[in-house]
Amino acid sequence: MENLVAPPPLGPELASGKWKVHVRDLHGNITEENVSGKQLWSMQNRRVIVDFNRKGQPIKDSGGLLGSWLGSFNYDFNSLPINYTDWRKVPHYRKDMAWQVIQRKFWFDDPIRRKKYVISTLGNRCKDLKQRLWRRHRKNTLEESLVARPALVPEDQWRDFVHDQFSDKAKKMRERNIKSRSKLEIPHALGKKSLARKAHDIEEETGIEPSRAEMFIASRTRIDGSMICEEATICAEKLKEFMSQKLPGDMPSNDAVAQVFGPEHSGRVRCVGRGPTPSKYFSSFGSTTSNLEMVEMKSKMKILEDKFDIVASALQVLIKSRDIRFQENENGGNKLASALEVLLEACRDIQFHENENGGNINLATAINMLHQVSSSI
Numbered sequence: 001m002e003n004l005v006a007p008p009p010l011g012p013e014l015a016s017g018k019w020k021v022h023v024r025d026l027h028g029n030i031t032e033e034n035v036s037g038k039q040l041w042s043m044q045n046r047r048v049i050v051d052f053n054r055k056g057q058p059i060k061d062s063g064g065l066l067g068s069w070l071g072s073f074n075y076d077f078n079s080l081p082i083n084y085t086d087w088r089k090v091p092h093y094r095k096d097m098a099w100q101v102i103q104r105k106f107w108f109d110d111p112i113r114r115k116k117y118v119i120s121t122l123g124n125r126c127k128d129l130k131q132r133l134w135r136r137h138r139k140n141t142l143e144e145s146l147v148a149r150p151a152l153v154p155e156d157q158w159r160d161f162v163h164d165q166f167s168d169k170a171k172k173m174r175e176r177n178i179k180s181r182s183k184l185e186i187p188h189a190l191g192k193k194s195l196a197r198k199a200h201d202i203e204e205e206t207g208i209e210p211s212r213a214e215m216f217i218a219s220r221t222r223i224d225g226s227m228i229c230e231e232a233t234i235c236a237e238k239l240k241e242f243m244s245q246k247l248p249g250d251m252p253s254n255d256a257v258a259q260v261f262g263p264e265h266s267g268r269v270r271c272v273g274r275g276p277t278p279s280k281y282f283s284s285f286g287s288t289t290s291n292l293e294m295v296e297m298k299s300k301m302k303i304l305e306d307k308f309d310i311v312a313s314a315l316q317v318l319i320k321s322r323d324i325r326f327q328e329n330e331n332g333g334n335k336l337a338s339a340l341e342v343l344l345e346a347c348r349d350i351q352f353h354e355n356e357n358g359g360n361i362n363l364a365t366a367i368n369m370l371h372q373v374s375s376s377i
Contacts, residue, residue, distance in 0.1 A: 017068075019061035022049040024107045037069050040105055047107040056117060057196035057275045064197060066106060067121065073101070074126045077153055082130050083160035085170075087123035095119050117275055124274075134165055142166045185261075185270070186235060188219040189228045195219060195273035212271040213239040213256035219271070235260055 018034040025031075025046045035048060051060045058066050074080050079098060084090045099115055102122075108114040133153070139145040142162060149158040164170055190198055198219060202210045210218065216239060220232040227233040242256035257270055264270060264278045272281060 019065040019068075021060075021062045021065055023047065024049050035065065037065065037072055040065065040069055043105065047103075047105060049107045050114070052109070052114070053196055053200060055196070055272070055276045055281070056113070057194070057273055058117075059197050059200040062106075063194065064192075066118070067192070067194065069105065070102075070118075070122050070125050071128075073098070074122060074129050075152075077157060080122075080126055081157050082126070082133070082153065083157040083164070085164055087126060090123075095122075098122060121274065130161070133161075138165065186220060186232045187228060189222050190219050195271065196275070199273075211243070211255065212269075213243050213260075215271040216257060 018036045018039075021033060021035050022030050023033050023035065023043075023046050030049070035043075040048060048062055048065060050058055050062045050066050052063075053059045057063070079101070080090075080094065099119060102118060103111060108118075133150065137145065137148045137150055139148050145162045145165070146159060149155060153161075188195075195215060199210055199215055202214070202218060217236045220228045220236065222228060227236060238260045239256045242259045246256070258264075261270060267277055268274075269276050269278055269281045
């Protein structure tokens with residue numbers, strides 16, 4: 001990992017294309033630049049700032065560059081060997097060293113928080129690479145496959161990798177994967193763009209965060225406006241039907257996507273992308289709802305406080321009235337009782353329920369009545 005200047009020789013994802021990103025130097029100066037993946041490898045003491053959305057997913061061009069660069073980094077077989085059967089079995093020290101390299105090229109607002117996502121993505125890129133290597137270089141027999149080693153893969157790693165691929169465990173795993181792919185959810189039309197980046201583009205254009213149903217439709221729609229396949233068209237129509245029937249207060253976990261495709265699989269959320277889990281994703285909506293309820297409750301409490309202030313003012317009017325004697329002025333006592341009844345009626349209605357005339361009970365009217373009564377007694 002000492003060589004941080006030259007990109008790994010097998011970095012096809014970095015072959016072309018530039019990304020508009022913000023670059024930060026050692027002094028904290030930030031500039032906007034168009035940077036390619038290969039240029040990023042040669043950058044010294046300058047890092048690309050990675051943008052994240054509210055769900056903790058990389059977005060904008062910086063997110064695209066990060067994903068592309070990670071796809072090249074995993075070709076560094078000395079740093080990330082392919083003879084581990086599972087990413088979870090890769091030693092922590094290797095992942096920590098990889099994270100150090102990543103942080104020399106990218107600037108994160110909260111490194112501790114972002115590390116888990118980035119390292120998980122790197123593991124997924126390594127898995128994809130091993131699958132590509134096996135598809136391109138596998139032969140009918142173990143011996144033939146050993147001979148077909150790619151030049152840039154170390155011999156010991158390729159030997160372990162091939163032996164693992166010919167094991168019964170690996171064969172059963174491939175059979176399960178083939179079976180799963182036969183039931184694979186409808187392919188998308190985003191190419192290498194992530195769902196998170198697509199969702200951000202839509203929000204930038206419309207000012208509104210797209211729903212999961214809207215993301216399904218957008219991600220299955222080609223540039224010319226057509227759907228990617230007939231099944232996608234059918235599902236999109238079903239989603240639109242459920243979206244038109246949505247009522248305020250409907251639970252996010254029972255949205256149009258859940259109605260059409262059923263409950264979520266463990267560990268991921270459909271039409272959202274890598275990162276958010278079902279528990280965290282749907283609980284975030286509950287948190288938002290709770291916040292709204294708290295705001296509404298505080299508003300009602302403020303209304304109640306205002307009404308008590310008015311009641312206090314009304315009582316002060318009574319206290320300042322001269323020589324109020326109910327027994328001496330029966331007519332005045334009746335008027336006073338009537339005014340107090342109106343005042344109490346107004347104070348009971350904390351939520352401003354409308355009266356028979358369609359308007360709200362007016363507390364000022366009650367106070368005026370009290371003024372009139374006090375002056376006439």
